[in-house]
Amino acid sequence: MSKLTIYGDTISGNCLKAKWVAERLRIPFDWKETSVVAGETRTPAFLALNPWGQVPFVVLADGRGLAQSNAIMLHLAEGSALIPGDAYDRAKMFEWLFWEQYSHExxxxxxxxxxxxxxxxGDERDRELETRGNAALKRMDEALAGRRYFVGxxxxxxxxxxxxYTRWAGDGDYDLAAFPHVGSWIARVEGDLGLRAEDAR
Amino acid sequence: MSKLTIYGDTISGNCLKAKWVAERLRIPFDWKETSVVAGETRTPAFLALNPWGQVPFVVLADGRGLAQSNAIMLHLAEGSALIPGDAYDRAKMFEWLFWEQYSHExxxxxxxxxxxxxxxxGDERDRELETRGNAALKRMDEALAGRRYFVGxxxxxxxxxxxxYTRWAGDGDYDLAAFPHVGSWIARVEGDLGLRAEDAR
Incomplete structure (x- = not known):
């Protein structure tokens, strides 16, 4: 058995999810920096490893591969407190995970x-993303009113x-000041994960 | 305790997922037909029930609500053979569930x-959806070569x-004949679920 390997790009929030879960749960791992912008997920060598041609991609300690950020998190976190023990709370967690991939990311x-x-x-696509992204942030802000976390x-x-990606929303021209519950939740989760706010881009 | 209620639209594949899992696992349920096209998911009464304003939405036997088709399936199927007992197989199932919501649906x-x-x-958006949808179908066809099901x-x-939605892909002008492994898998799963091929639209 060797160590978990995470192929990821540090400018990708999806990749950081896998890193944060491994760190939080003290799972030893090697990080292989793999740049999407530089085309490193499309080389023959990477495609032989992961036909999805995407990061994050992990090679587990037993040598088997796994893709999809949320599937990776679920696998690494199995049996930990990051997945609620209560069946309904767990279902609500899944609700947000699927919503994140469909409506947020x-x-x-x-x-x-x-x-x-x-x-x-400023183009048409940008305006569409502005409208839909603000709707997503509004939905999060309403869900977080009076709550510390999304579930339980x-x-x-x-x-x-x-x-x-929410902590980087300002980089996408979203105004996080308009969503105060989201803002305080970001600070709380950054604290839990040991992230420095100034690292946010 | 009352019975499970599924609010769904029979023209929506996402809604049928919930129905099929309940039927397969012999979970009694009431189906409340809720038309998206007729705006029935946007009425004040429906939004009071489900602020997401979407179907499928279920009200569980204990009165609590749950949204997101894949989260609903996971909750209803917990502990059943529809979720692999092996941790890695389960992770591969999640890989496909998240891919479905991000790249397929x-x-x-x-x-x-x-x-x-x-x-x-025939417009620009249609051509983009044609290209991306065919890439998704190709990925499925490759994954299904020599396999009966996606996982295990x-x-x-x-x-x-x-x-x-794959069984209805022809309605979206995709040519399923170009993906033979997908075609035989559709027939197999329709058989398992007791669906009649002629119901496919």
């Missing part, structure tokens, strides 16, 4: 990528999945 | 909705999630 993360790395802003009263994978 | 289901219900075809050798939630 394709707006908040995509707009941040366009603005920050492609210098694309403790940090779960729902918070880790959602904080990854 | 937003292309295959969206194009079918545009073509069938909005009579939108038995029906899991991965198959149920993916068959829901």
């Amino acid at each position: 394709p707006t908040i993360a995509v707009r941040r990528f366009r603005v920050t790395f492609q210098r694309l802003r 009263d403790a940090l779960t994978l729902a918070d880790i999945a959602l904080v990854a | 937003p292309t295959i289901a969206v194009r079918r909705f545009r073509v069938t219900f909005q009579r939108l075809r 050798d038995a029906l899991t939630l991965a198959d149920i999630a993916l068959v829901a």
